[in-house]
Amino acid sequence: MTCLPSQSGKKLGLVIDLDTCVGCQACVTACKEWNTGGHMAPLTDIDPYGGHVDGVWFNRVHSYEHTTEMGGRTVNFPRSCLHCETPACVTVCPTGASYKRASDGIVLIDEDKCIGCKLCSWACPYGAREFDTDVGVMKKCTLCVDRIYNDNLAQEDRVPACVAACPTSARHFGDLGDPASAVSQLVVERGGVDLMPELGYHPTNKYLLPRAHTKRAASVAAPALEPVRAEGGFLGWVDRMLSN
């Protein structure tokens, strides 16, 4: 049923640190690489080598310029499914293809039931769902459900592909329903925020905002460069002659 299940209290999700994200797109390609062979495979690419490249991706990294009275800065912003606590994408689904797992809160799509009406993508304010025009069904982030419980992987690899790939550790995975978990502690410590809280979707994923500007510039100025003096003597005469 697309009615929301009563939750077990476990809320698996991501915490994304906008302070350390460098916008390298490693999470994007790692996600594509894993998931095009994973639970929602394939992540179809249309005209991949042509002039109108299109395709399904679960994770997109934007770049913004955030300007305040403190000055401006570039913020790289990864955007993917937030596995909301009250996901309208699930309740609007007419077929029962979209569902939220009671056991861990992951929002998934049963591709065999999806009729491709696209209403769930209209109901998601975050643009987390992308339609696969080739297969005719909707697709979305699975939080790498086929990695995080995968006994064939080493324990340290049982995290979403995007988290495993991040070179700056800007992405953290864990149980946000457990206040004692490392991710929950991180959210408390850094004051993690919800995206579009006013819409009331209660996203599970949290974003850590860039730290405030500091005044920690070098306290002793570097010595000034020596002024360029005109060369004297014979070489100076040669220089002046050749420069004319």
Place this chain on the structure above:
Amino acid sequence: MHPAFSVVFFTTATGAGYGLLALLGVLGGFQIIPPDFWLGLIGMGLALGLIAAGLLSSTGHLGRPERAWRAFSQWRSSWLSREGVASVITFVPAGLFGIGWVLFGRAGGWVAIAGLLAAIGAVVTVCTTGMIYASLKPIAQWHSRFTLPAYLIFSAMTGSVLLNALLQCFAIGSKTLLAASVLLGLLGWGWKLATWRYNDRLDIATTANTATGLAGGTVRSLEWPHTEENYLLKEMGFRIARKYSARLRQITQILAFALPVLLLAAAFALPWPFAAMLSVLAAIVQFAGMLVERWLFFAEAKHTVTLYYGR
């Protein structure tokens, strides 16, 4: 929002069809319109034909139309599923009413009950259609108190104009229905103007700031994650230039409201068959106008995902 023709035609056609069905069910069932085989056949054929054509058209929007039957299962949470269920259930009393009123030439009794149930089913179905749009929080222009009444008003308006044209063609036009059609046209016009006025002054709480969590100051999109338009931008990033929007609003007002109202007012004064000709013309012009109105309903709706793209 991208105005897909399948959905634009679907909501316009089923709106008119259900409006006509509701009026025929009540007025026919209670013998306000006397049973007549050809009138009944054409009237019910038109109503059910518009509904069926609209529903078929809506499956053109699906990626996997062969699985459409699954859409009847989630009526407990989904307005789209409720719409599917209501539309199919309505065919039952509508069919019974058609058999009784058109084939047997009867009214009152079980035919009246079937007609009434068909009318209720029609109203419920139009409500579910309106709620699909009104319940979508990411689209502020739809998630408003104007959306649901609009679907009901436009359904009643187009349905009554169709019924008036039908009765006029059979030379049994009624001044009351003519007057009701004119009034509904004016009501629809006023509602649309009020909706546009409301939408143009919307102060939407969701901004690029709340979308990214970056509070204060300005958030400007420096670079998209991709170089070409993706599904999100094709489906939800549709933009219409202000000048086209203004022109199409004028066209909507003329075709959907002003011209039909004028034609129907003229039909008041003119004898048959001129009244009939004007009534048919009014119905055709209004249907075209409503297609433009529905196209604009989508084209002018802005989804929050566009904020991520600096639109």
